[in-house]
Amino acid sequence: MGRSKEFDKERVLHKAMLVFWEKGYEAASIPELLEAMGLSRSSLYETFVDKQTLYVEAIHYYKKNRHYKRNLLINAPSAKVGIRQYFDQHIASAFDEELPKGCLITNATIGLDSPDTQLHKLIRDGFEELEQSFFELLNKGQQNGEIDPNKDIKVLAHLLLNLNHSINVVSKVKSDKNILYNMMNTVIEML
Numbered sequence: 001m002g003r004s005k006e007f008d009k010e011r012v013l014h015k016a017m018l019v020f021w022e023k024g025y026e027a028a029s030i031p032e033l034l035e036a037m038g039l040s041r042s043s044l045y046e047t048f049v050d051k052q053t054l055y056v057e058a059i060h061y062y063k064k065n066r067h068y069k070r071n072l073l074i075n076a077p078s079a080k081v082g083i084r085q086y087f088d089q090h091i092a093s094a095f096d097e098e099l100p101k102g103c104l105i106t107n108a109t110i111g112l113d114s115p116d117t118q119l120h121k122l123i124r125d126g127f128e129e130l131e132q133s134f135f136e137l138l139n140k141g142q143q144n145g146e147i148d149p150n151k152d153i154k155v156l157a158h159l160l161l162n163l164n165h166s167i168n169v170v171s172k173v174k175s176d177k178n179i180l181y182n183m184m185n186t187v188i189e190m191l
Contacts (some may be wrong), residue, residue, distance in 0.1 A: 007038070007039065007043065009047065010061070012037040012038065012039060012047075013057060013058055013061040014061065015036045015037045015038070016033055016036065016037055016054055016055075016057075016058045017058040017059075017061055017062050017104060018036065018099075018100060019032055019033055019036045020055055020058050020059075020104060020108075021062070021099070021100040021102075021103075021104040021107060022100035024107055024108075025051075025052075025055050025108065028051075028055075030044070030051060033051070033054065052119070055119070056118060056119055056122060058104070059104060059105065059108060059119075059122055059123075060122070062104045062105065063105070063126060069086055069089050069090060069093075070129070070130065070133050072085045072086045072089060073086050073133045073134065073136075073137045074133065074136075074137075076137055078141065078144070078146055079137050079138055079140060079141025079146050079147055079191065080141070080146060080188055080191060082137050083134075083137065083160065083187075083188055083191070084184070084188060087163070087164075087167075087184040088181075088184075090164060090167060091167060091171075091177055091180050091181060091184070094167050094168055094171035094177075094180075095171055095175075095177050101171050101172040102168040102169065102171055102172045103165070103168035105123060105126050105127075106165045106168035106169060107168075108123055109123055109127075109165070110169075127161060130161055130164060131157050131158060131160075131161040132157075134156070134157040134160040134161060135153060135154060135157035138151075138153040138156055138157055138191070139153055141153075141191070146191075147191050148191075151191065156190075156191065159187065160187070163183070163184070163187055167180050167183075
């Protein structure tokens, strides 16, 4: 009879997520992951199979734990309020000293050299889901007269998606988040 796992999978996934987030997939070594997760090599492989599977699970974990930001768009009282709340939270998160800079998904996209179709799909789906959330909120804004009906909300949703990911990149190299708040305000004024 084998030994039962004596660790909290959510906790070790959180630790692995932080390593991947900070270092990226390629630079995150198995010894670094093992140390951060507090696991033996055999426990890692028994639970997660390999590094790539662990990476995919860490990205799933990240997406699940970041869904609260998407809920700001879904439950927004108005389009502009929802977009502002989302980006206020997004900028605060991008500059949170307790977390690695930027965003795990954006970082994964920038370093996406893997031929793994599951990983490509996971990242593509994340982009499409966020863009669709922006689109649906903008559509509600057009329906209630808050957003000009002549605006192409598909283009605006794509612009907001790009703003989201550019914030993640810029936060890694610039420390003045006021630039990002000003950029967000300008985009909201365009609506």
